[in-house]
Amino acid sequence: MSIIIAVDGTAASGKGTLAKRVARHFNFAHMDSGALYRLTALAVLDQNGDPSREADAVKGARTIDLARAGDPAIRSDKVGKASSQVAAIPAVRQALYAFQKSFLEHPPGNSLGAVMDGRDIGTVIAPNATAKLFVDAKPEVRARRRWLELKSLGIDRNEAELLAEIVARDHADRTRAVSPLKQAADASLLDTSALGIDAAFAAALALVEPKVTSALKASHRG
Numbered sequence: 001m002s003i004i005i006a007v008d009g010t011a012a013s014g015k016g017t018l019a020k021r022v023a024r025h026f027n028f029a030h031m032d033s034g035a036l037y038r039l040t041a042l043a044v045l046d047q048n049g050d051p052s053r054e055a056d057a058v059k060g061a062r063t064i065d066l067a068r069a070g071d072p073a074i075r076s077d078k079v080g081k082a083s084s085q086v087a088a089i090p091a092v093r094q095a096l097y098a099f100q101k102s103f104l105e106h107p108p109g110n111s112l113g114a115v116m117d118g119r120d121i122g123t124v125i126a127p128n129a130t131a132k133l134f135v136d137a138k139p140e141v142r143a144r145r146r147w148l149e150l151k152s153l154g155i156d157r158n159e160a161e162l163l164a165e166i167v168a169r170d171h172a173d174r175t176r177a178v179s180p181l182k183q184a185a186d187a188s189l190l191d192t193s194a195l196g197i198d199a200a201f202a203a204a205l206a207l208v209e210p211k212v213t214s215a216l217k218a219s220h221r222g
């Protein structure tokens with residue numbers, strides 16, 4: 001059984017950056033599950049489909065191009081909004097479920113564990129995860145981070161508009177019927193409003209390391 005660290009949280013909370021660093025620290029595999037929904041949305045938009053229409057969205061989920069996971073095109077606000085629309089459709093979540101499960105059960109590169117970030121990892125995808133984090137920050141702080149992230153990708157956006165989009169997307173994610181964004185009962189809350197990347201990483205590690213260490217010991221005892 002592989003060791004699983006679930007990192008869920010709100011939009012632009014820094015969960016992706018944290019998840020990547022935590023994975024590197026333990027030499028675990030990392031997956032950004034949000035990229036799957038963003039790639040689905042991109043496929044739908046590329047095929048001139050409607051992201052809120054089940055047939056179009058499911059077709060998108062079945063035709064995602066994983067090679068484009070690093071493409072800045074998936075980070076645009078248009079794709080972000082469409083990703084939240086496709087993510088609310090149960091058949092889309094079902095189509096992406098097996099892929100996420102198999103990544104966690106058999107992490108690539110023979111890693112002993114995997115870190116996955118998203119919205120429903122600790123609640124639905126891996127309810128028995130070894131350690132769970134729920135990452136959040138004040139909306140204004142998140143809007144500023146997203147503004148900086150987009151700027152580094154060469155995209156210049158209005159910060160107030162980004163704030164409105166983030167708040168709207170969180171609302172949609174929290175109130176959807178299927179796999180809503182919510183903190184799992186056994187997840188540790190990490191508010192990164194006042195924390196830079198290094199401080200957030202240290203805080204995340206302090207929360208997950210004891211659990212990961214004891215799981216690694218147990219797996220060695222076999």
Ligand code: CDP
Binds near residue numbers: 033038120
């Ligand atoms: O980067 P950011 O936090 O803005 O978003 P993301 O993690 O890339 O996720 C984009 C959208 O995909 C979210 O707003 C959710 O609607 C959806 N998503 C989801 O439903 N379940 C996941 N496990 C991950 C993302």
